[in-house]
Amino acid sequence: MAERIQLEVVTPSGPVVSDTVDIVTAPGVDGEFGVLANHAPFLSTLKIGALTYKQGNASEILMVSGGFCEVSNNKITFLVEAAERGRDIDVERALRAKERAEKRLAAAQRQEENLSQARAEAALQRAIARLKVSQAAK
Amino acid sequence: MASLKDVKSKIGGVKKTSQITSAMNMVAAAKLRGAQAKMEKFRPYAAKFNQAMGNLSSGMDSGAFPLMEAREVIKVVELVVVTSDRGLCGSFNANIINTAEKLLRKYQAEGKKVSLVCIGKKSISKLRKTGLVRKQYADLMGTFQMFNARAIAQDVAENFLAGESDLVQLIYGKFHSVGIQRPDTLALLPIQPAAQASEAAVAKGDYLYEPSPEQIMEVLQPLYLNVMVYHAMLEVSAGENAARMTAMDNATKACSDMIHNLTLVYNKVRQSSITSELMDIVGGAEALKG
Numbered sequence: 510m511a512e513r514i515q516l517e518v519v520t521p522s523g524p525v526v527s528d529t530v531d532i533v534t535a536p537g538v539d540g541e542f543g544v545l546a547n548h549a550p551f552l553s554t555l556k557i558g559a560l561t562y563k564q565g566n567a568s569e570i571l572m573v574s575g576g577f578c579e580v581s582n583n584k585i586t587f588l589v590e591a592a593e594r595g596r597d598i599d600v601e602r603a604l605r606a607k608e609r610a611e612k613r614l615a616a617a618q619r620q621e622e623n624l625s626q627a628r629a630e631a632a633l634q635r636a637i638a639r640l641k642v643s644q645a646a647k
Numbered sequence: 648m649a650s651l652k653d654v655k656s657k658i659g660g661v662k663k664t665s666q667i668t669s670a671m672n673m674v675a676a677a678k679l680r681g682a683q684a685k686m687e688k689f690r691p692y693a694a695k696f697n698q699a700m701g702n703l704s705s706g707m708d709s710g711a712f713p714l715m716e717a718r719e720v721i722k723v724v725e726l727v728v729v730t731s732d733r734g735l736c737g738s739f740n741a742n743i744i745n746t747a748e749k750l751l752r753k754y755q756a757e758g759k760k761v762s763l764v765c766i767g768k769k770s771i772s773k774l775r776k777t778g779l780v781r782k783q784y785a786d787l788m789g790t791f792q793m794f795n796a797r798a799i800a801q802d803v804a805e806n807f808l809a810g811e812s813d814l815v816q817l818i819y820g821k822f823h824s825v826g827i828q829r830p831d832t833l834a835l836l837p838i839q840p841a842a843q844a845s846e847a848a849v850a851k852g853d854y855l856y857e858p859s860p861e862q863i864m865e866v867l868q869p870l871y872l873n874v875m876v877y878h879a880m881l882e883v884s885a886g887e888n889a890a891r892m893t894a895m896d897n898a899t900k901a902c903s904d905m906i907h908n909l910t911l912v913y914n915k916v917r918q919s920s921i922t923s924e925l926m927d928i929v930g931g932a933e934a935l936k937g
Contacts, residue, residue, distance in 0.1 A: 519695055521793045521877065523688035539857050552703065553857040554866045577867065579699050581854075588696055590793055 512546035515584040516562055518571065518592050525592045526571070530562040533585055535578055544585050551580040555589065557634045559642045570595040572642040574635050591635075595646025598639050607636035651920060654913045658906060665902030671735065672895035679825070679888035686822070686881045696874050700867060703860060712861075714804060714868045715838045718813045723760045725781070725812035726750060727803060727835060728774065729819035729879045730767035731887035732788045737897075739820055739828055739890035740769040743883075746830040747774065747818045762812060764803060766880065781806070788884050796877035804872055807836045819879035820886040826893065828886035835875055838868060 516533055518526040534543045536558030544551070557574040576589030610633035617626035649657075704715075728747045730740045747763075747770070754761050762781040765771045771783045782802060787795045806812050815836035820828050856863055 517695075519692045521689050521692050521874075522685070524691055537857055542857070549855055551855040551857070552699070552860075552863060554863050576870075577699070577863065579695075579702075586695055586699075588692060588699065 512583075514544065514546045514548070516587075517584065518560070518573070518587045518589065520589055520592050525594070526562075526569075528562075528564065530564050533560070533562045535560045535587070536573070537578075544580055547583055548580045548585070551578075553578055555587070557631070557638045559638065559645065560587065560592070570642050570645050572598060572635075572638050574638070575631075593639070593642075595642045598643040598646070600640065600643050603636050603639040603643065607633060607640065610636055649912070649916065651913070651916050654909060654916055658909045658913065661902050661905050661909065665899050665906070668895045668898040668902060672892055672899060675736075675888045675891040675895060679885060679892060682881065682885035682888055686885055689878065689881055693874055693878055696871070700871055702854070703864060703867065712838075712864060712868065713808055714836065714872075717837050717839075721759060721813040723762060723812045723814075724754045725762045725764060725803065725806065725815045727764045727799075727815060727817045727876070727879075728766065728770040729817070729876075729883045730765075730770040731883060732768040732786055733887070734769060735894065736887050736891035737894035739887055740767075740773075742828075743818060743820050743830045744770055744773045746832065750816065750818065750832065751777070751779075764799070766799065767883070788880065788887070793873065793877055796880060797873045800869060800872035800876045803835065803876075804869060812836075817875065817879055820883050820890075822882045822886040822889060825889045828890055831882075833875065833879070835872065838871060 513529040513531055514533065516526055516528050516530045517524065532543055532545055534541055535553075536556045537553045538556050539553075541558075542553070554577045555573060555575070558572075560571045560573045562569055572591075572593045572595070573587060573589045574591045576587060578585060578587045580586075610629050614626065614629040614633055617629050726747055728743065730743050734740065751761050751763075761779055763774055763777065763779045765774055765780055765783045767788060768785045771780070771785060774780055782799075784795075784799060803812075803815055807815060814834070817833040817835045819831060819833075821831035822828055854860075
């Protein structure tokens with residue numbers, strides 16, 4: 510059997526995943542990357558997006574937002590502000606959030622408020638990522 | 648001497664009070680459990696975060712980052728005071744505010760300007776009269792989330808970067824145990840990597856970084872402030888409820904003592920009224936005998 514890597518996903522409201530897995534792919538700011546067992550020490554910040562990992566034939570997908578990940582000693586740790594499993598995502602809510610964010614974004618653009626524009630954009634990205642992840646989980 | 652009816656109504660009143668205080672005790676106990684659970688869950692995040700931050704900053708020149716820059720001349724000190732929104736929790740808030748006021752006087756005596764950021768209604772109402780409050784945040788404690796802390800941290804950082812403050816201290820109530828909560832002071836800005844770098848020596852510095860370590864640091868530093876502020880808020884909310892639990896427990900005990908004493912008074916009054924009635928009857932009977 511192939512070697513495995515220890516995966517931890519930790520958020521401020523508690524650990525979400527703690528498991529040994531075969532491969533992890535994550536949304537880095539400079540593009541998606543994959544991590545296998547015995548990876549060199551590595552640190553990267555993350556975009557809002559999908560984190561996937563595989564255990565044998567089973568694979569799991571999570572939505573992560575805002576944080577970073579650290580690889581050391583055959584262990585990969587994600588420190589993120591929010592993480593949700595694909596199957597736990599409330600699609601209705603994400604859709605509503607998307608609509609709301611789009612409206613807010615449009616309003617912010619009209620008034621040229623940079624701060625609320627950035628916030629609305631982040632909210633929109635989160636909603637889109639949620640929808641994508643929940644689609645992929647099916 | 649008080650009449651029988653007076654004493655009786657007083658006993659009734661004290662009983663009502665003790666019902667309320669014991670109910671508040673139970674509510675505080677339940678809330679404390681919630682707050683403690685939140686703290687337990689947050690701890691691994693904070694621990695790992697500090698570790699990563701330490702690893703990262705160990706190999707770096709702290710002068711390169713505006714948020715880490717220790718300024719030579721400190722003109723304005725900002726105090727971030729975190730208290731609860733509600734009272735009736737013993738001396739918990741008073742202790743925090745006292746510590747804040749002491750620091751305030753100390754800095755003012757040194758000829759520095761002080762500005763205040765108040766989190767929680769209690770510190771707002773107490774410190775408003777100093778006229779130094781720059782920002783205030785109320786009603787965050789009950790339902791607070793990470794993003795509340797983010798708004799506060801962002802504001803404090805922007806103020807620091809704009810040169811409006813040269814040193815930022817965080818004052819909050821640290822939750823040591825259910826019985827002990829003490830005010831604590833933490834240096835928030837400039838960020839001091841030395842404090843967290845202890846573990847960094849163990850982990851070797853040959854990390855791969857994506858993007859560059861400097862860019863990562865720029866993302867991590869605001870996050871670090873969030874973590875600190877959020878942590879202080881968690882501590883305060885746990886401390887507040889623990890302090891309230893103790894205070895309400897004491898109040899309930901005081902009530903039952905009072906009820907005991909009042910019952911003694913009541914019995915005495917009753918006894919004396921019976922005695923005087925008896926005296927009347929005996930006196931009347933004696934008079935009839937002739």
